[in-house]
Amino acid sequence: MLFHDRTEAASQLIAALPQRIGPEWIVLGIPRGGVPIAAAVARHLGAPLDVVVVRKVGAPGNPEVALAAVTGPDPSQRVDNAALRRSLGLGGQQVEAIAREEVAEVARRSKTFADARPPLSLKGRHVLIVDDGAATGTTLAAAVRAVRDQGAIEIVAALPVALSHGLDPLRGLGIEVICPHPSEPLAAVGQAYTIFDQVPDATVTETLRGSLRP
Missing domain, CATH: 3.40.50.2020 (Rossmann fold)
Known part of the structure; x- marks a missing residue:
């Protein structure tokens, strides 16, 4: 430690x-x-x-590993872990679909903290x-x-x-x-x-x- x-x-x-x-x-x-x-x-x-x-988009089957990260309302606007995406054989639209849940969480947290x-x-x-x-x-x-x-x-x-x-x-x-x-x-x-x-x-x-x- x-x-x-x-x-x-x-x-x-x-x-x-x-x-x-x-x-x-x-x-x-x-x-x-x-x-x-x-x-x-x-x-x-x-x-x-x-x-x-910012929200991590976990890899399918291994959510602790970041496949991508999102910061805003559009799942196409994200940073991908390109090496991991290639190794999993995932295209951009597939990652975008996986990211939608985390985009919603970004919106929820942003509102919560802005309300504070x-x-x-x-x-x-x-x-x-x-x-x-x-x-x-x-x-x-x-x-x-x-x-x-x-x-x-x-x-x-x-x-x-x-x-x-x-x-x-x-x-x-x-x-x-x-x-x-x-x-x-x-x-x-x-x-x-x-x-x-x-x-x-x-x-x-x-x-x-x-x-x-x-």
Whole structure:
């Protein structure tokens, strides 16, 4: 185990942040597990906190493995795990059909969190995207694309741990990646934590309500 829990993971991540990242940045947590870590980072920086809602599209027969990731209302607008898609012999329309359920969940969560507090504008802002780990990197890549589409002028991704090839989809995206443990030989992100409990929607909404606003 690398971390006792997300609190310890956040401490290691904070220690790895470059000094140029400060209170003028917006910190975005990926719900739900990335939000407690993002909240700790935002408190440390004195920066505002928000979320970027992304959902993993699990592979048929192995839902823990990301076949794709979606961030919005259109299942055709997604980031695919191209190597896995090819190995399963799936076409784009087949992945789109599998993704529809997760698109609906993105819409539900987005409304839930927006009802708790209106989302921040990212246009012209420096944005730090935070998650609790990356297995394939597909979810983070989708989050980066969504944030870029909203007009952020600089994006940095920060996460405590990534599995062996978990950062590969972020290469070539033109962003900085901060990860204290970037290539761990683990079968799942949860294996890096002694305590890796589920984070409910209610915790995310409470965290958003109590966080700093610009």
